[in-house]
Amino acid sequence: xxxxxKSKSSLNLNPSPTxxxxxxxxxxxxxxxxxxxxxxxYPTICLAVYRELPELARHFVIRLLFVxxxxxQAVVTSWVSQTFxxxxxxxxxxxxELSVWQEAPIPGGMPGWMLAQSFKKNLKVAxxxxxxxxxxxxxxxxxxxxxDVAFLDSYALERWECVLHYMVGSAQTExxxxxxxxxxxxxxxxxxxxxxxxxxxxxxxxxFLLLSTAKQVWLFLQHYLHTAEKRSLSAAECLAFLYQLxxxxxxxxxxxxxxxxxxxxxxxxxxxxxxxxxxxxKAGRFYPTRLALNIACAHDSVIPAPVPAAGxxxxxxxxxxxTNYRVYAYTQTNLxxxxxxxxxxxxxxxxxxxxxxxxxxxVRQALRGGITAQQIIRYLEQHSHMQMLKSxxxxxxxxxxxxxxxxxxxxxxxxxxxxxxxxEGVVYNQFLSQADFVVLRDYAKQQGVLTWQNERSRxxxxxxxxxxxxxxxxxxxxxxx
Amino acid sequence: xxxxxNPNQRYITEDPKVLTNVLDAVIAFxxxxxxxxxxxQLAVIGCHFHKSEYLYPxxxxxxxxxxxxxxxxxxxxxxxTIKMRLVNLVKSQPQDEKPGESLLAGAMAMALCxxxxxxxxxxxxxxxxxxxxxxxxxxxxxxxxxLKVPSLEGLLQYLLWVFLPESxxxxxxxxxxxxxxxYRAACFCHRELLxxxxxxxxxxxxxxxxxxxCTTCHTVFKIGGPLPTKPKKKKMKI
Numbered sequence: 001x002x003x004x005x006k007s008k009s010s011l012n013l014n015p016s017p018t019x020x021x022x023x024x025x026x027x028x029x030x031x032x033x034x035x036x037x038x039x040x041x042y043p044t045i046c047l048a049v050y051r052e053l054p055e056l057a058r059h060f061v062i063r064l065l066f067v068x069x070x071x072x073q074a075v076v077t078s079w080v081s082q083t084f085x086x087x088x089x090x091x092x093x094x095x096x097e098l099s100v101w102q103e104a105p106i107p108g109g110m111p112g113w114m115l116a117q118s119f120k121k122n123l124k125v126a127x128x129x130x131x132x133x134x135x136x137x138x139x140x141x142x143x144x145x146x147x148d149v150a151f152l153d154s155y156a157l158e159r160w161e162c163v164l165h166y167m168v169g170s171a172q173t174e175x176x177x178x179x180x181x182x183x184x185x186x187x188x189x190x191x192x193x194x195x196x197x198x199x200x201x202x203x204x205x206x207x208f209l210l211l212s213t214a215k216q217v218w219l220f221l222q223h224y225l226h227t228a229e230k231r232s233l234s235a236a237e238c239l240a241f242l243y244q245l246x247x248x249x250x251x252x253x254x255x256x257x258x259x260x261x262x263x264x265x266x267x268x269x270x271x272x273x274x275x276x277x278x279x280x281x282k283a284g285r286f287y288p289t290r291l292a293l294n295i296a297c298a299h300d301s302v303i304p305a306p307v308p309a310a311g312x313x314x315x316x317x318x319x320x321x322x323t324n325y326r327v328y329a330y331t332q333t334n335l336x337x338x339x340x341x342x343x344x345x346x347x348x349x350x351x352x353x354x355x356x357x358x359x360x361x362x363v364r365q366a367l368r369g370g371i372t373a374q375q376i377i378r379y380l381e382q383h384s385h386m387q388m389l390k391s392x393x394x395x396x397x398x399x400x401x402x403x404x405x406x407x408x409x410x411x412x413x414x415x416x417x418x419x420x421x422x423x424e425g426v427v428y429n430q431f432l433s434q435a436d437f438v439v440l441r442d443y444a445k446q447q448g449v450l451t452w453q454n455e456r457s458r459x460x461x462x463x464x465x466x467x468x469x470x471x472x473x474x475x476x477x478x479x480x481x
Numbered sequence: 482x483x484x485x486x487n488p489n490q491r492y493i494t495e496d497p498k499v500l501t502n503v504l505d506a507v508i509a510f511x512x513x514x515x516x517x518x519x520x521x522q523l524a525v526i527g528c529h530f531h532k533s534e535y536l537y538p539x540x541x542x543x544x545x546x547x548x549x550x551x552x553x554x555x556x557x558x559x560x561x562t563i564k565m566r567l568v569n570l571v572k573s574q575p576q577d578e579k580p581g582e583s584l585l586a587g588a589m590a591m592a593l594c595x596x597x598x599x600x601x602x603x604x605x606x607x608x609x610x611x612x613x614x615x616x617x618x619x620x621x622x623x624x625x626x627x628l629k630v631p632s633l634e635g636l637l638q639y640l641l642w643v644f645l646p647e648s649x650x651x652x653x654x655x656x657x658x659x660x661x662x663x664y665r666a667a668c669f670c671h672r673e674l675l676x677x678x679x680x681x682x683x684x685x686x687x688x689x690x691x692x693x694x695c696t697t698c699h700t701v702f703k704i705g706g707p708l709p710t711k712p713k714k715k716k717m718k719i
Contacts, residue, residue, distance in 0.1 A: 047553060051518060055650050062513060062641050084653040127512055129552035129560075247553055 025052050027222060029097050035236065036099050040118040042240035043126035044247055049098060050123060056080065056091035060113075061100065065120060065127075070104035070112035147287055149251045152277055156289035159274025160217070161335070164209060167201050168338045177272055179231075187223035203369045206342050209335075210375045212382065214294040217275070221295070224269070233262050241266060245275065245292040253285045317384040323403040325358040330385065342366050343376050358406065363413045373414035377407055425451050426467045429459040439477060444470050482511060483526045484536070486567065492610050492633065499633060503609060506637040508563055511537070512556040513645055525563055527570050534570050536563045598623050605644050609633060614663050614674060624648070628657060669697060 028036060028049065039045045050061060063079070064071060080088040095101045095113075104114040125131040147155075166176045167190060181199055184190040189205035208216060221242065225235045241263055248254060256264065267286065270276045275292040278285075318336070320328040327344050330353055331337060337354050340346070343366035344356035366376060377400070384401045400407050431437040437458045444450040449466025453459065462470050484507055486500075487493075493500050511523050525536040539562050552560075593604070603625040606616040612629060620627040630639050643656055665674040668689040679688045684698040694701050 043553070047516065050516065055647070056653065058517060059646055059650065059654065062645060063638075065641075066638060079655055080653055081655050087653060126553045127516060127556060128509060129557065131552075247555070249554065 023052065023218075024048060025094070025098070033099050037116075037118065038236045039239065040116060040122060042236075042243075043122040043131065044243040045240050046119055046123040047126045047247065048243045049100065049119075053098075053100075054087075054091045054094055056084075056087055057094050057100075060091060060095065061115065061123070064101070064113070064115050065123065070106050070114040072106055072110045072112045073103075074110065076113055146253065147251075147277060152251065152287055152289045155277050156274040156291045159272070160213065160291060163220075163273060164216075165333075165335050167205055167209065168335045179269060180272060183220065183223050183227055186227050187220070206339070206369065207371055207375065209339055210342075210371060210379045212378075213291070217273075217291050218295055220273070228266075231265075233266060237263065238266050242270075242292070242295055245270075245288045246295040248288045248293070250288065250290060250293055253287050256284055256286060317382070317386060317388070319380055319383045320385045320388055321358075321380055321402050321406055323405055325406060325409075327356045327358060327380075329354045329356070336383075339379070342369070342371065358410070360413055363410055364417070367414055367417055373410045376410055377402065423451055424464040425461040426464065427459065427461050428470075429457070431458040434458065436477075440470065440474055443473050482507070482524065483528055483533075485528050486570065487528070487530045488571075489530065490610050503633065503636060504564075504567070506640060508560050509637055510640040510645070511563075512559055513641055515555060515559070516553075517645070517647075523559065527567055529570055529574060531574050532570075534566065536566045536570070538562070539566055593619070603648055607640065607644065609636065614665075615667060618664060626651075626656065 028039070031039075040049075050058060053061065060076060060079070076092070077085075077088065092113075099116055100119050101113045101115045104112050106112040122131070162176060163180060163184075166181075167184065181190070184205075185192065185199060187204075187208075188202060189208050190199045191202050193200045208219065211219070225238055228235045228238050237260075256267065259267070267276060267278070268281065270292070271278050271286070273291070275289060277287040277289055318330045319340075320330075322328075327340065329336065329340055332352055337346075337349070340354060340356055343358065343363055345359050345362045346354060346356040348355045363373075363376070367373070380402055381400055388401045428440065431440070434455075437455070437460070441450065441453050441460050444453075444460065444462050444466065447466055447469060449463045449470065451461040451463055453461070484504075488497075507525075511525060515521050515523055523537060527534055527536045537559055596602075602623065604616075604619050604623045605625040606613060606620050606627045608616075608627075608629045613627075617627045619625075626643055628639065628643050630636055646654055663674065665676060666678070666687050667673060668675050668678055669686045670688055670690070673689060675687065675689055679691050680686070681688070681695040681698065681700060682702075683700045684695065686695060686697040688696075
């Protein structure tokens with residue numbers, strides 16, 4: 001018998017790369033432990049990391065926070081009832097991955113857990129006080145030209161839309177710096193045109209446009225941090241400052257006093273993207289906007305609208321979807337038309353209205369581009385016209401404001417593309433006797449690791465996870481017989 | 482969160498400094514709750530013998546707080562507000578009056594538990610001093626937890642352990658058991674627990690002794706003669 005570790009999956013597992021949007025947890029996991037160690041010197045980061053942990057993990061941390069010695073692992077296990085052992089191990093894993101706690105031996109030889117010193121210290125500082133104040137909190141005289149929340153909201157939106165408009169190649173290219181363009185290029189959201197070297201949007205870029213604003217900002221900043229080191233900015237310092245912003249109060253001014261030069265540069269960049277408002281470059285004070293505040297809760301799926309509609313009358317929905325798959329969009333901006341064009345077939349264009357139709361072909365083209373059905377539906381829902389919210393769904397109660405037929409059909413069009421499921425596996429073939437084959441096959445079946453088998457050709461495929469076990473069994477078996 | 486700040490309680494009269502420790506623990510607990518999630522909110526009510534008041538959030542404009550140390554701004558605001566408003570509350574108490582029972586006691590607690598049950602809100606009670614039978618009943622019917630803290634030194638740790646997890650998480654954790662809940666009612670006249678008592682037919686107040694006029698709603702019971710003695714006989718038999 002020979003086994004060939006040829007995996008059944010081809011290299012091109014996912015022909016259309018879907019845009020990766022990591023959350024803070026995943027982002028930090030991909031960093032080195034040294035980087036994490038530096039990060040945990042900032043109370044803000046500790047606070048943010050704590051909030052992102054699974055519920056059980058948070059419980060562990062808070063109970064260990066005031067314990068100064070290692071706690072036996074068995075004790076930690078006993079805090080959770082047996083039936084939820086799986087979740088417990090998941091929580092423990094998350095804590096280890098982020099080096100929030102480390103293994104520490106206890107006198108007597110038992111393995112124990114101990115919170116990382118810097119994390120523990122700084123979380124306590126954030127919770128109970130002590131330590132040095134955050135860099136931006138020096139006191140200020142009241143601002144003569146204080147800005148209110150509504151102003152900040154519209155400012156932030158205008159700045160951010162500027163970036164998005166640039167991406168779809170609208171005429172207005174002013175107000176976007178070379179730095180921002182570099183980040184877009186680095187992130188693969190845009191690419192240099194082969195002919196004239198101008199930046200053009202990529203498929204990933206279109207997917208980016210369909211994300212919610214909070215997610216867009218977070219993804220953008222992630223790439224900013226990647227490129228930060230090249231510009232002699234410390235990624236840790238930037239991240240800490242970002243989270244500092246996200247824990248600030250909307251509509252309140254903060255001082256730039258005592259901030260390092262690097263951070264002042266970073267602040268100017270944030271100002272460009274609309275995360276902070278500054279009247280003048282040298283104003284000495286700044287206001288964080290809602291974009292900055294939402295970084296911390298961008299992944300909190302429970303908050304449906306990161307930007308509440310109340311503060312933003314100008315960002316009303318403009319799309320009407322009918323049960324006959326027609327889409328009417330009351331819009332004049334090229335950005336929105338371009339976005340709609342991604343997954344609809346545009347029929348007519350009027351000064352203030354665009355009419356399109358969702359067809360199998362148009363949706364499939366979007367799916368081929370890596371856009372998911374969920375993204376399309378989310379986008380249509382998010383930008384539904386006021387009239388859609390009022391209309392009745394013909395007696396059918398559905399959670400979505402869109403016609404249920406359209407939602408279902410888009411999902412069906414997606415699932416008809418997913419006819420293959422890929423599983424990695426190992427092929428066993430060239431058995432010398434039928435008996436050998438049957439024994440091994442039955443064993444694999446019993447273990448629940450058999451993917452496929454054929455008696456006539458004496459070939460079987462075992463999952464990657466079960467390969468070691470089956471191999472061991474085969475060695476034992478062939479020795480005895 | 483409702484904090485009973487009545488200076489009449491035993492643990493405070495014994496050692497007034499304990500109150501500061503307890504208050505610090507309560508504030509830290511409140512902040513830990515805010516730390517769990519960005520959406521979590523906090524309200525603290527101080528319950529004194531002459532009135533009850535919101536300690537946090539303060540009515541009107543919030544304090545203008547700047548960071549003084551590494552503490553998260555919001556947490557500093559919570560701490561400052563609670564301490565300031567508690568001082569005001571204690572100062573405003575009438576000097577000549579002797580501290581009586583806390584306003585929280587009795588009917589208000591019952592009403593609170595009733596509303597909580599209807600709204601499916603958990604009521605948790607942490608007692609630092611004596612056993613609170615009525616509130617324990619409230620915890621039981623709303624599915625909350627009741628804990629009598631064995632020692633005041635570990636108060637914060639108890640709070641964080643037992644009361645911080647959300648209700649959905651509690652099923653997964655090993656928490657102290659409910660124990661047996663005493664469901665007996667307390668009489669309105671002496672606040673003693675009764676198995677059998679007299680109930681006003683109009684307002685349903687409970688009394689341990691028969692009185693011809695209900696002290697709660699002032700209804701006059703006209704029945705004289707054999708009736709009042711009859712339940713007594715019954716009681717004797719049991």
